[in-house]
Amino acid sequence: MNYASIKSCDIANGPGVRVSLFVSGCTHHCKDCFNAEAWDFNYGEPFTDEVMDKLLRLLAPDYVRGITYLGGEPFDPRNQEGLLLLSRKIREHLPEKSIWAFTGYVYGGNLPIVPDVTDELLSALDVLVDGPFIAAQKNLSLRFRGSSNQRLIDMKKTRAAGEVILWDEAQ
Numbered sequence: 377m378n379y380a381s382i383k384s385c386d387i388a389n390g391p392g393v394r395v396s397l398f399v400s401g402c403t404h405h406c407k408d409c410f411n412a413e414a415w416d417f418n419y420g421e422p423f424t425d426e427v428m429d430k431l432l433r434l435l436a437p438d439y440v441r442g443i444t445y446l447g448g449e450p451f452d453p454r455n456q457e458g459l460l461l462l463s464r465k466i467r468e469h470l471p472e473k474s475i476w477a478f479t480g481y482v483y484g485g486n487l488p489i490v491p492d493v494t495d496e497l498l499s500a501l502d503v504l505v506d507g508p509f510i511a512a513q514k515n516l517s518l519r520f521r522g523s524s525n526q527r528l529i530d531m532k533k534t535r536a537a538g539e540v541i542l543w544d545e546a547q
């Protein structure tokens with residue numbers, strides 16, 4: 377996996393101060409994409425052990441609430457394994473931090489399932505923001521998403537209940 381960029385202090389992509397990881401590669405090719413240079417899976421830098429260690433260091437301070445995975449497409453089959461390796465490290469060393477991920481795929485719909493990877497990656501997430509941005513459903517008043525078809529899915533509650541439960545936005 378390659379990644380395009382890291383933000384160490386992001387307040388736009390989830391609650392609180394967060395670290396954001398923008399992975400490279402996306403096949404959705406949405407009209408008006410804000411990040412078209414990252415469609416290329418070779419864009420940016422290789423996602424090495426050193427990069428993971430750097431992310432853990434950035435996440436460590438008390439004022440950082442968690443990390444958010446964006447793209448590109450975090451759930452492209454080519455990107456899931458790298459994010460799983462990172463998620464395991466975060467759960468092992470910094471279990472109190474929340475993990476959010478954005479995807480243009482639909483959970484329970486066309487989200488690609490990679491054997492021995494996807495299920496564990498989903499289980500590591502606190503919130504999955506799913507679905508493509510649809511300009512006709514654009515709504516600027518929504519938190520952390522651009523169009524009303526996109527969902528903030530509480531993954532812990534969803535997996536426990538066996539049905540989609542949305543994240544409580546009052547948090």
Ligand code: SF4
Nearest residue numbers: 402405406409448480
């Ligand atoms: S899913 Fe995101 S990165 Fe991919 S084309 Fe659409 S807006 Fe761009």
